[in-house]
Amino acid sequence: MKVYLDCLPCFMRQALDAARMATHDPVAQRDVLDRVAKLLPMVPIDATPIDMGQIVHRLVREVTGVADPYARVKKESNDLGLKLYPRLKQRVRMSEDPLLTALKIAGAGNIIDFGPKLAMDANGSIEGVLNDSFTQALRGTLDQDQYNAFKERLAASEEVLYLGDNAGEIVCDRILIEELVKRGKEVIFVVRGAPAINDVTLADARYVGMERLATVVTNGSDAPGTRLSDCSPQFIEAFESAQLIISKGQGNFEGLSDTPRPIFFLFKVKCPVIAREIGARIGAVVLKEQVLEEVAK
Amino acid sequence: MKVYLDCLPCFMRQALDAARMATHDPVAQRDVLDRVAKLLPMVPIDATPIDMGQIVHRLVREVTGVADPYARVKKESNDLGLKLYPRLKQRVRMSEDPLLTALKIAGAGNIIDFGPKLAMDANGSIEGVLNDSFTQALRGTLDQDQYNAFKERLAASEEVLYLGDNAGEIVCDRILIEELVKRGKEVIFVVRGAPAINDVTLADARYVGMERLATVVTNGSDAPGTRLSDCSPQFIEAFESAQLIISKGQGNFEGLSDTPRPIFFLFKVKCPVIAREIGARIGAVVLKEQVLEEVAK
Numbered sequence: 349m350k351v352y353l354d355c356l357p358c359f360m361r362q363a364l365d366a367a368r369m370a371t372h373d374p375v376a377q378r379d380v381l382d383r384v385a386k387l388l389p390m391v392p393i394d395a396t397p398i399d400m401g402q403i404v405h406r407l408v409r410e411v412t413g414v415a416d417p418y419a420r421v422k423k424e425s426n427d428l429g430l431k432l433y434p435r436l437k438q439r440v441r442m443s444e445d446p447l448l449t450a451l452k453i454a455g456a457g458n459i460i461d462f463g464p465k466l467a468m469d470a471n472g473s474i475e476g477v478l479n480d481s482f483t484q485a486l487r488g489t490l491d492q493d494q495y496n497a498f499k500e501r502l503a504a505s506e507e508v509l510y511l512g513d514n515a516g517e518i519v520c521d522r523i524l525i526e527e528l529v530k531r532g533k534e535v536i537f538v539v540r541g542a543p544a545i546n547d548v549t550l551a552d553a554r555y556v557g558m559e560r561l562a563t564v565v566t567n568g569s570d571a572p573g574t575r576l577s578d579c580s581p582q583f584i585e586a587f588e589s590a591q592l593i594i595s596k597g598q599g600n601f602e603g604l605s606d607t608p609r610p611i612f613f614l615f616k617v618k619c620p621v622i623a624r625e626i627g628a629r630i631g632a633v634v635l636k637e638q639v640l641e642e643v644a645k
Numbered sequence: 646m647k648v649y650l651d652c653l654p655c656f657m658r659q660a661l662d663a664a665r666m667a668t669h670d671p672v673a674q675r676d677v678l679d680r681v682a683k684l685l686p687m688v689p690i691d692a693t694p695i696d697m698g699q700i701v702h703r704l705v706r707e708v709t710g711v712a713d714p715y716a717r718v719k720k721e722s723n724d725l726g727l728k729l730y731p732r733l734k735q736r737v738r739m740s741e742d743p744l745l746t747a748l749k750i751a752g753a754g755n756i757i758d759f760g761p762k763l764a765m766d767a768n769g770s771i772e773g774v775l776n777d778s779f780t781q782a783l784r785g786t787l788d789q790d791q792y793n794a795f796k797e798r799l800a801a802s803e804e805v806l807y808l809g810d811n812a813g814e815i816v817c818d819r820i821l822i823e824e825l826v827k828r829g830k831e832v833i834f835v836v837r838g839a840p841a842i843n844d845v846t847l848a849d850a851r852y853v854g855m856e857r858l859a860t861v862v863t864n865g866s867d868a869p870g871t872r873l874s875d876c877s878p879q880f881i882e883a884f885e886s887a888q889l890i891i892s893k894g895q896g897n898f899e900g901l902s903d904t905p906r907p908i909f910f911l912f913k914v915k916c917p918v919i920a921r922e923i924g925a926r927i928g929a930v931v932l933k934e935q936v937l938e939e940v941a942k
Contacts, residue, residue, distance in 0.1 A: 353661055353671065356678050360654035360685075374650065381653050382686035388657075389679035 349605040351395045352621045356388050359404050362463060366408040366545070369462075370417035380411050397602045397621075398573035401463070405544055405572060416543040418462055418515075421474075425460050425516025425546065426555050428475055433519050439486065440523060447531075448495060449486070450524040455614050455633035456485035457520025458513060458597050462546040463572060464618040474516065481616065485633045494635045498612050501637075505591035507534045510562065511574055512548045513597030513615070519556050521596060526561060535562035536586060541579075542570035547599070573599025576607065598622050604638075611638040646902040648692045649918045653685050656701050659760060663705040663842070666759075667714035677708050694899045694918075695870035698760070702841055702869060713840040715759055715812075718771075722757050722813025722843065723852050725772055730816050736783065737820060744828075745792060746783070747821040752911050752930035753782035754817025755810060755894050759843040760869060761915040771813065778913065782930045791932045795909050798934075802888035804831045807859065808871055809845045810894030810912070816853050818893060823858060832859035833883060838876075839867035844896070870896025873904065895919050901935075908935040 360381060367380040384404055391400050409415060416422075436453050443449035459481040460467050460474060469476050502508070508528055512518055525535050537558050539548045553564040568580025574595070576584065587593070593611040595604055601613045601622070613636045617628050628634050657678060664677040681701055688697050706712060713719075733750050740746035756778040757764050757771060766773050799805070805825055809815055822832050834855050836845045850861040865877025871892070873881065884890070890908040892901055898910045898919070910933045914925050925931050 353674055353678060356682070357654050357657035357661060360657050364650055364654060377650055378690070381650060385653070385682045385685040388682040393675070 349396055349602045349625055350393065351391060351397050351400060352624075354621050355397050355400065356391070358464075358619070358621075359388065359400055360384055361465065362401070362545075363404050363408060365462065365465060366405055366417050367412060369421070370408055370412035370414035376412055380408050383407055383411065396573075396575070398571045398575055398599050401573065401599070402544065402569075402571040402575065402578070406570065409543075418543065418546040421462065422515035422546050422548075422552060423555075425474060425514070426519065426552060428478065429457070429460075429516045429519025430556060432478070433523070436482070436520070436523055437526075440527070447499070447527050448490065450527040451490060451495070451498075451614065451635060452485040452488070452633060453482065454517075454520045454524040454596070455490075455616055455635065456481040457517035458614070458616040458633075459618070460514045460516040460546070461597065461616075461618060462514075463599065466618050467546075478516070484631065485616075488633065490633065490635045494612075494637055497637050498635060501592050501610060501612070502528070502531070502533070505533065507536065507591055509536050509538065509586055509590035509593045511538045511567075511593065511595045511597075511600045512553070513600060515546050515548055515552045517596070518548045518552055518558065522556055522558055522561065524594075525558075529561055537562040537564045538583065538586075539564060539566050540570060540572075541566040541568040544570045544572040547572055571599075571603070573597070573601075574603040576603065601626075607638070609638060612636065613638070646693055646899045646922055647690065648688060648694050648697060649921075651918050652694050652697065653688070655761075655916070655918075656685065656697055657681055658762070659698070659842075660701050660705060662759065662762060663702055663714050664709060666718070667705055667709035667711035673709055677705055680704055680708065693870075693872070695868045695872055695896050698870065698896070699841065699866075699868035699872065699875070703867065706840075715840065715843040718759060719812035719843050719845075719849060720852075722771060722811070723816065723849060725775065726754070726757075726813045726816025727853060729775070730820070733779070733817065733820055734823075737824070744796070744824050745787065747824040748787060748792070748795075748911065748932060749782040749785070749930060750779065751814075751817045751821040751893070752787075752913055752932065753778040754814035755911070755913040755930075756915070757811045757813040757843070758894065758913075758915060759811075760896065763915050764843075775813070781928065782913075785930065787930065787932045791909075791934055794934050795932060798889050798907060798909070799825070799828070799830070802830065804833065804888055806833050806835065806883055806887035806890045808835045808864075808890065808892045808894075808897045809850070810897060812843050812845055812849045814893070815845045815849055815855065819853055819855055819858065821891075822855075826858055834859040834861045835880065835883075836861060836863050837867060837869075838863040838865040841867045841869040844869055868896075868900070870894070870898075871900040873900065898923075904935070906935060909933065910935070 363384040367377040440446045567583040569578040660681040664674040737743045864880040866875040894912045
């Protein structure tokens with residue numbers, strides 16, 4: 349997916365959010381903004397939003413000297429996810445269709461995304477926003493055709509390559525992955541190679557016990573989404589040979605929306621640009637199969 | 646009021662909105678964004694938001710060659726105001742305290758501001774948003790102490806200098822000014838010297854019949870707010886000698902919040918930066934007397 353003009357002001361806003369996460373020094377915050385502003389005119393029109401996101405968030409780390417500005421909120425999110433885990437598992441267990449419920453929970457968990465700035469309420473709390481997202485998703489529906497296509501592809505696959513997105517959300521991913529494992533699937537869970545906003549890294553996967561369920565691998569990149577040109581050969585190999593890829597979140601969608609692979613995108617729509625691109629409203633949880641023919645054009 | 650770091654991404658967003666009002670050409674829109682991005686690192690920390698707003702919107706007009714990008718929405722807003730005028734007048738007439746009701750209507754009308762991007766609903770309609778703003782304001786209260794201070798100052802003044810803000814809103818201003826005139830006050834209504842976002846100019850004042858009620862003068866400036874250093878000597882003279890100044894909107898507040906004159910600010914809070922600055926929530930209609938001692942520090 350190509351960058352929209354709307355993304356340019358948003359990079360400035362993201363840079364300011366990230367700078368504030370990293371430092372209380374207004375001079376350093378301003379320095380970050382100025383450097384991002386100078387970079388914006390150089391963004392080529394065929395860049396993807398995560399190409400630019402990678403540059404912006406590297407710059408924040410470089411200017412502030414803080415290697416992982418979102419470390420604190422990532423830990424908070426993971427702890428919150430683990431706290432809610434028993435209740436969410438109960439919902440899946442009591443459900444008529446546990447796989448569908450687990451998909452909805454994993455999609456709803458994608459609200460914990462510090463890119464588009466919707467993950468916290470006015471009091472800085474993630475929990476209320478997350479609970480609203482669960483309530484909405486569990487009451488709502490997923491597209492039935494997409495869900496049928498997903499079940500069909502899953503039945504035909506022995507292995508699932510699962511592209512993780514955010515901390516906290518990873519506990520919801522664990523719930524979905526437990527359903528996949530229960531159905532005899534081998535799961536490879538992919539994390540970022542280094543901190544990128546509040547995206548999951550190896551440390552988060554360990555923290556929430558993902559390694560007991562799935563093979564956890566990194567993609568070798570610090571882009572806030574899957575930028576194939578930036579990923580490790582090991583990841584590319586797994587990606588090229590995968591029978592089914594579950595791609596979580598907007599960032600992975602931005603990087604892979606034009607890639608002809610057997611991907612199901614699962615995410616919560618959180619910005620007007622993505623809403624326009626995918627034809628859904630902000631707040632919707634979307635499960636969407638990659639349309640290979642369309643991409644092949 | 647000094648520029649906040651949050652204003653910098655917002656200037657980019659405003660520039661994009663304005664560029665889209667002026668042209669459908671994405672290359673010109675991108676050109677505007679790139680030029681604004683290059684300017685942002687040069688914004689001094691003691692600039693006011695309207696210093697920068699003036700530069701941004703001049704740049705949009707220069708790059709696109711469109712002298713008044715908001716001409717169409719200004720006309721639409723004025724027509725909408727005139728359509729609603731009889732109903733609003735009726736509310737004032739039926740009211741126990743017509744002056745208070747007229748103040749609330751004038752404050753609520755300040756929602757028609759194309760700077761902060763809240764003036765239209767998802768369907769591009771202003772009317773629904775404006776009606777909600779009236780309902781909210783008429784049900785709500787103004788600060789009683791501020792209102793008492795306003796009435797006291799008004800009683801002691803023969804003349805009122807009224808700094809207008811947006812098209813459409815100007816019809817609500819007319820309703821308040823009719824109450825002032827009824828109380829024997831002479832009113833000077835001030836418009837911008839040239840187009841600035843959707844702010845009122847002489848043409849708008851004529852269009853809504855303001856000249857039949859008040860002496861209409863321009864401030865000689867194309868800043869989207871009152872930037873005294875940019876105003877005409879005639880305006881400065883009227884401003885310096887005024888007994889009571891009613892300053893409508895965020896832009897006039899941004900320019901005058903540190904100026905020791907007998908000003909009552911009247912506006913709807915529409916952005917988080919102003920909300921923080923003034924200690925009110927977004928959506929509130931605020932009537933606030935200039936605190937001269939505080940400013941004098």
